[in-house]
Amino acid sequence: MSREREREPARNPELLRTLGLALPSPTPRPGAERRIARGIQERLRQPARGWPFWAVLGACVLSACVGVLVGPRLFHAPSKPAVSAAGHSWLALRAARAVLVERANLEIERDDERGTELRLVAGTALFHVQKGTGRSFVVTAGAARVQVIGTVFGVTVADGRVSVDVVEGVVRFTNGGVTRNLGAGETSPPGVHLFALSPAELARLRAPVPVVGAAPSAAAAATTAPSSAEPEPSPSTPSGSSHAVARASPANAAQGSTEAARAAAAPSAAETASNAPAAPNAYQRARALERDGSIAEAASAYAAVASAGDADAEDATFALARLPAQHGDPNAALGAIARYRSAFPNGRYARDIDVLELNAHLAAHDETAALRDAETFLAHFPNDARAWRFRLVRGASRARAGDCAGAASDLERVPDGAPKTAALAPCAAP
Amino acid sequence: MQGTQSDVEALARAPLVFADVYAEHFAFVYRVVARLSGSGDVEDLVQEVFVVVHRRLGEFRGDARLTSWLFRIAYLTVGAHVRRERLGRRVRELFGREPEPSTAHPSEELERARRVRAALERLSFEQRSALVLFEVEGWSGAEIAEALGVPSGTVFRRLHEARRAFAAAYGPPGEEEAR
Numbered sequence: 001m002s003r004e005r006e007r008e009p010a011r012n013p014e015l016l017r018t019l020g021l022a023l024p025s026p027t028p029r030p031g032a033e034r035r036i037a038r039g040i041q042e043r044l045r046q047p048a049r050g051w052p053f054w055a056v057l058g059a060c061v062l063s064a065c066v067g068v069l070v071g072p073r074l075f076h077a078p079s080k081p082a083v084s085a086a087g088h089s090w091l092a093l094r095a096a097r098a099v100l101v102e103r104a105n106l107e108i109e110r111d112d113e114r115g116t117e118l119r120l121v122a123g124t125a126l127f128h129v130q131k132g133t134g135r136s137f138v139v140t141a142g143a144a145r146v147q148v149i150g151t152v153f154g155v156t157v158a159d160g161r162v163s164v165d166v167v168e169g170v171v172r173f174t175n176g177g178v179t180r181n182l183g184a185g186e187t188s189p190p191g192v193h194l195f196a197l198s199p200a201e202l203a204r205l206r207a208p209v210p211v212v213g214a215a216p217s218a219a220a221a222a223t224t225a226p227s228s229a230e231p232e233p234s235p236s237t238p239s240g241s242s243h244a245v246a247r248a249s250p251a252n253a254a255q256g257s258t259e260a261a262r263a264a265a266a267p268s269a270a271e272t273a274s275n276a277p278a279a280p281n282a283y284q285r286a287r288a289l290e291r292d293g294s295i296a297e298a299a300s301a302y303a304a305v306a307s308a309g310d311a312d313a314e315d316a317t318f319a320l321a322r323l324p325a326q327h328g329d330p331n332a333a334l335g336a337i338a339r340y341r342s343a344f345p346n347g348r349y350a351r352d353i354d355v356l357e358l359n360a361h362l363a364a365h366d367e368t369a370a371l372r373d374a375e376t377f378l379a380h381f382p383n384d385a386r387a388w389r390f391r392l393v394r395g396a397s398r399a400r401a402g403d404c405a406g407a408a409s410d411l412e413r414v415p416d417g418a419p420k421t422a423a424l425a426p427c428a429a430p
Numbered sequence: 431m432q433g434t435q436s437d438v439e440a441l442a443r444a445p446l447v448f449a450d451v452y453a454e455h456f457a458f459v460y461r462v463v464a465r466l467s468g469s470g471d472v473e474d475l476v477q478e479v480f481v482v483v484h485r486r487l488g489e490f491r492g493d494a495r496l497t498s499w500l501f502r503i504a505y506l507t508v509g510a511h512v513r514r515e516r517l518g519r520r521v522r523e524l525f526g527r528e529p530e531p532s533t534a535h536p537s538e539e540l541e542r543a544r545r546v547r548a549a550l551e552r553l554s555f556e557q558r559s560a561l562v563l564f565e566v567e568g569w570s571g572a573e574i575a576e577a578l579g580v581p582s583g584t585v586f587r588r589l590h591e592a593r594r595a596f597a598a599a600y601g602p603p604g605e606e607e608a609r
Contacts, residue, residue, distance in 0.1 A: 008571045009589065015565045018600070021539070022546035023566065024472050026461040032473055033456050039477040040452075044484060158488035189447050412495055 090204075095130040096137060099205055110284050117287060126154035128205050131169070138291055142352070143322065144175035147291070152206055153182075164188045168206070177326050283312035286319070299323055306343075318349040321356055330360040355386050358393065371397045388414045396423035448484050455500055462501055465562050466508040468550055475511055479504045501577045509555045516551075549600035557592035560585055 089100040094111050104123030110116060115136030118125075129137045129148050139146045139155050144162040146155055151169025155162065164173050165187045173182050182188055280288065286301030302323070305316035317340045324332035337357050340347065347353070354377050361370040374390035374397070381387060395410030404427035411420045421428075459479055464472045482503050490499055550558055559578075563569045564585075571589070575582040 009586070011565055011568070012593075015561075015593070015596075018542075018546055019550075019562065019566050021543040022550060023468055023562065024464045024470060026464045028457065028460045029473075032460070032476075036456075036473055036477045036480070037452065039473075040480050040484065043477065043481050156488055161488055163488055415490060415496060 095133040095135055097128045097205060097207075099126045101125065109287065110280060112280070114280075114288075117284070117291070120155050120157050122157050124154060124156040126152070126205060128152045128207075129169075136291065143326065144173070145291075147172040147174075151184075177328075281312070282308070283316055286316065290319070290323070295323060295327060314344050314347055314349070317343055318347070318353070321353060325356045325360055325363075328363070330363040333357075333360040334364075351381065351384060351386060354381075355389060358390060362393070367397065392420070392423060395420075399424050399426045402426070448487055451483060451487065451496070451500075452480060455497065458497060459500055459504055461567075462504045463508055465567055466505060466555075466559055467512065468547065468558070468562070469512075469515070471511070475508055478511075479507045482507060498577055502579070505559065505578065509559075512555045545600060549596050552599045553592050553595050557588045557595065560588035561592035561596065564589055 089104075091098040091100065091106070093108075093116055094113070096116060098106065098118075100106055101124040104125045105121040106125050107119040107121060108116075109119055111118075113135070115138070117136075118139045120139055120141040125139075127137075127139065127148075129151055131151075137148045141155055141157045141162040144164075146153070146164055148169065148171045151171055152167040153169070153171050154165045154167075156164075162175055164171065164182060166182045166184055168184050170181050170183050173180060173188055175188070282301065283305045286298050286305060289295075289301055290298035299320065302316040302319045305312050306320060307313075317336075321333055321336035321340050324330070324336060333356060337353055337360065340349070340353055344350075354373065358370055358373045358377070361367075361373060370393050374394040377384070377390045378387060378394065391410040392414045395407045395414065398404075398410060399407035404424075407424055407427060411423060414420055414423075456476075460472065460476050463475045463479060467475055479500075483500065486503070490496065553561065560574060563574050563577075564571065569577075571582045571585045574585045578585070
């Protein structure tokens with residue numbers, strides 16, 4: 001018995017009775033669940049609450065100080081995202097506008113006359129993509145992919161999970177090998193709305209987007225004025241840059257992180273509009289092939305990049321493992337996974353590779369190997385955001401083996417949206 | 431029915447859905463909020479907790495029990511509310527704007543409830559939470575410690591201080607009957 005256990009005092013029934021006189025009933029009143037649900041829905045429809053007066057005053061003073069100190073630097077670095085008073089960063093792309101919420105990390109893989117390809121590494125970003133430009137617009141986040149023609153939507157990456165919220169238009173959302181269209185008002189997962197913008201910010205996001213490099217139509221020219229009081233950010237377009245990174249952190253925007261410096265090094269919108277667009281590099285061409293559904297050609301292109309050993313080699317090697325895993329070829333995926341690990345033992349995708357391997361073993365119905373994956377991962381990374389996937393597999397395996405206590409212990413730490421009941425089913429059977 | 435491995439794999443990718451969390455854990459959150467707040471604003475506070483849950487659901491890492499995560503949000507939300515209310519009351523008292531207690535003669539039970547509430551007011555939110563969770567909800571010290579993310583010793587110290595402060599303000603339990 002532990003010391004704490006020994007020290008645990010006895011309960012006092014009189015105290016229980018006395019306290020019970022004053023505490024509200026722990027049982028909800030009839031209809032409370034429905035009433036509160038309605039209240040939550042109304043609250044979520046309202047714009048985010050404003051800051052208290054003292055916070056606004058403090059922010060104004062701080063902003064003034066920051067403006068005096070770093071204003072000239074910002075003035076000379078127009079490609080950095082403009083940071084709004086609400087702490088969001090605004091980024092002008094060729095035919096789209098993006099808002100990066102708080103600490104969102106968005107990599108611009110391509111932004112040229114053919115289309116825009118962005119990778120959301122972390123956080124929430126919202127986009128307004130101008131319709132009718134004929135350009136493709138793709139946001140990838142982990143293994144998920146959102147493709148649009150013209151719309152207003154948001155994407156969030158948190159702990160490896162991707163959420164999408166569509167305000168206007170339709171997006172094609174691919175995640176976990178499943179592709180489906182999401183229309184206006186739809187979200188994935190259902191009911192998880194991401195928008196935390198004020199009405200003014202939302203109006204600014206939804207305002208028509210000036211299309212860089214295109215002759216402005218009369219209608220567009222008439223409506224390109226910003227719709228809110230906030231100034232429109234400079235039309236910074238890190239176009240044609242490979243892996244330009246935009247981080248929403250005001251500190252980064254003000255002080256210039258390495259990533260922001262890379263973004264700043266990209267040509268400005270004016271330069272891009274006057275010069276011929278930079279040709280996509282080999283990796284970007286491979287991504288374009290994959291995006292267009294030419295999987296075999298994409299794989300060949302990725303293989304060429306991987307063997308070239310340049311800066312994109314790791315991304316390409318990971319893509320060579322991801323592609324077969326996503327397209328139902330677990331054995332090919334396992335071979336590519338081994339090659340990635342051999343080439344990049346401490347690579348950026350090391351934990352993602354672990355998940356790919358687990359999924360490949362499950363897809364190949366190799367329970368022993370999947371269980372080994374789970375044991376290894378949980379021994380080394382028990383607190384990783386992806387750990388619950390491995391716990392689910394180990395819990396299911398323990399349940400099948402009759403170790404119901406062990407299974408319950410694992411599944412206790414698996415989110416409730418996962419199929420815990422199915423995993424525990426062998427223990428529930430008579 | 432036992433799920434196949436591919437079912438498990440496919441569903442393992444499914445993120446948490448707010449509607450499911452609400453439906454499954456509403457009663458738990460309501461109970462926690464009612465016990466910790468000790469006031470009549472329970473429905474408003476439960477709504478506040480679930481608005482936070484909605485906003486933060488994507489951040490739930492799955493490396494702790496969902497109920498522990500929900501408890502933590504409820505604890506922080508109710509704690510902030512209680513401290514705000516107390517501050518407001520003190521400000522109103524300072525400016526003489528706190529309403530006078532009713533001069534009507536309440537029933538004996540209502541009067542005792544008022545005195546219990548007044549005695550609980552003398553405890554910090556942390557002490558009151560430890561007292562209520564231990565004595566009323568029957569949680570063990572270890573369970574409270576895990577939920578609050580503090581050592582068991584801290585929980586027992588808060589409990590000891592809470593009992594002493596409550597007894598000083600209200601009188602030892604059972605005293606009412608002896609009178």
